[in-house]
Amino acid sequence: MLTALFPAKQAKAMPLDGWYRIPKPAASTQSTSRDNIIRFQQSQDRLAFMAAIRNRSPLQFEEHSLTYFPDLSRATLDWRRSLRPLTKELIARKIPYRWGAPRSLIIPQEHGDLKLTNAAEIPCIVQTLGLPEQKIAVSSQPSPSTTTHWDPEKVRPLVPAALRGNPSSPSGS
Structure with missing residues (x-):
């Protein structure tokens, strides 16, 4: 699949930590889409992959239609939403930006x-860029979902045994 996005030599030079397919629910009898997790060993390979698929999703590979999403935490998604x-305003003024x-x-x-890494830096950024302060009312209060605690035991059954470090897994990890 990487060779569909990159020249073969570059694709082979992108070492992966793993590529895991999330099992479908046991109760599901339908042939529905399934999530895959791709883990790159090097961040520049991940960034190159995300740049290659940007504006190309869904991507056709063999007979399958693939859509990619970065795996972001709820807190990160809420933080990005709070900066909307x-x-x-950056988009309206054609000022380029990217998420780090x-x-x-x-x-x-x-x-x-x-x-920009926290809400306290917003006034400085707005002033430096010459943006109207009244249009940029970003809340510095965390959203409700960022204050809740993540319970790993709720997620544990969804993670393949090989990733959990389960000694009974075939990989022996």
Whole structure:
């Protein structure tokens, strides 16, 4: 599948930590789509992959239609959603930006990138870019879902045994 996106030599040079297919629910009798998790060993390979599939989703591979999504936590998604007033203004003014990891908004500038990592930096970014402050009312309060605690025991049954480090798994990890 990587060779459908990249030249064969480049695709073979992209080492993966793993490619896992999430099992369908036992009660499901339908042939529905299934999630796959791709883990790249190097972040630049992951970034190249995400850049290659951007604006090409769904991608046709053999007889299958594939759609890709980055695996982001609920807290990261909520944080990005809280920055929507700012990103709408950036889009309206045709100011390019990109999302950084683990949770940042990067705005390339001539003198260096502006990096927003928390709500306290918003006024400085708005002033530096010359944006109208009244249009950018970003809440600094965390959303309700960011204050809840993640319970790994609820997710554990969904993770394949080989990833859990289960000694009874065939890989012996």
